[in-house]
Amino acid sequence: MTSRAESAAATRRALLDAAAELLDSGGLDAVTLRAVGARAGVTRGAPYRHFLDKESLLIAVGTRAWDTLGDRMQALRAEPGLSAAEKIRGGLIALIDIGRFQPHLYKLMFSNPPGDPTALARAAQRSQTEFLAVVADLVGEQDARRYAALLISSANGIAGLEASGQLTDPKWGGVSAEDLTDTLVDMIAGKSRHA
Amino acid sequence: MTSRAESAAATRRALLDAAAELLDSGGLDAVTLRAVGARAGVTRGAPYRHFLDKESLLIAVGTRAWDTLGDRMQALRAEPGLSAAEKIRGGLIALIDIGRFQPHLYKLMFSNPPGDPTALARAAQRSQTEFLAVVADLVGEQDARRYAALLISSANGIAGLEASGQLTDPKWGGVSAEDLTDTLVDMIAGKSRHA
DNA sequence: AGTTTCAGATGACGCTGTCATCTCTTGAGT
């Protein structure tokens, strides 16, 4: 039926799922190894067979999220009938939407753990490379890097501010994350037209 | 000599200082109530006389940091001989510098605790209001809100990406936080000139 | 002087991450 390696892999997956679900529903505090184990149908010690650490488990959750986003970016880039600006907008909103609907996961994706500062950054590579390519279609190879970095930074900041509820402050006049994204993309598109 | 109220206030200040120092030097994990108490010269139970919670203590630390930044923004705004664009740049870099040199404090300033989602946002009010006024000097009252929100969001994102070491990725071609800030400010300044 | 008040100390509790150890099933080697 199920070989040993298969069932071990299934447990590993179940642990990741359990951790991700607990993170979504109850925040980081809800992700205890005991709760993760219970939800995955094992006990508190079992995760140590699959992950070095609690931190390693969380990094794995974040990595999986980046991979999923990478798939989305890749699909978006290959989508026919979309302008470069529309693809950029779509990609940024996809990122921002994670911040909206899975704020705890979002924080995790951008939190560099002290242990290995590059682990999550490496996982983010593909998403960002795909995005970079689309930006190059809009502004050209030369300026692509600078503008892509700016766009991703801004989207990250917009999502962060929205997540902390600060964007809803009346001081900003009811501006939405989409408004800000569009403003930025329009400015960059305009700039590139004049250059 | 020291009245009761005075010594209590001094203890409160010592607790805040201790928490901030521990946060800077060892990250959030290093901020245990026991360590905070020890560094402030009291024991683990004492903080509960001054703060409801460990979370409340951390919020107080973040609030104090926002107040300090607010002072800086206010001084910067009043500075003569600086153009609006230069003031904006200075304000953004001041924020980004906190992310650079006190990354853990920075994270705290932008983390909305589940308890009271608006506590830190309220503390951030003055800084942001000062900043909003300077932006209005550059782009006019009408667009100030949108652009100020975009600028703060972007600075926040830039600081976040830099803090997680992702900006140093060669993929971005060695762009710096200052480069990104300048690019954005220039775009907005240019836009407002054409409008 | 007597009494209230309150900052701080102390002991205890449950929960957490982590590790050493044990059990038992699986799968390969003979």
Add this chain to the structure above:
DNA sequence: ACTCAAGAGATGACAGCGTCATCTGAAACT
């Protein structure tokens, strides 16, 4: 077919954490 190493998972134990109830002693007030 029998043996046996390997490894997934269970279990017990430990230190450290936040938190609370309780105690102590000195300052402030009547």
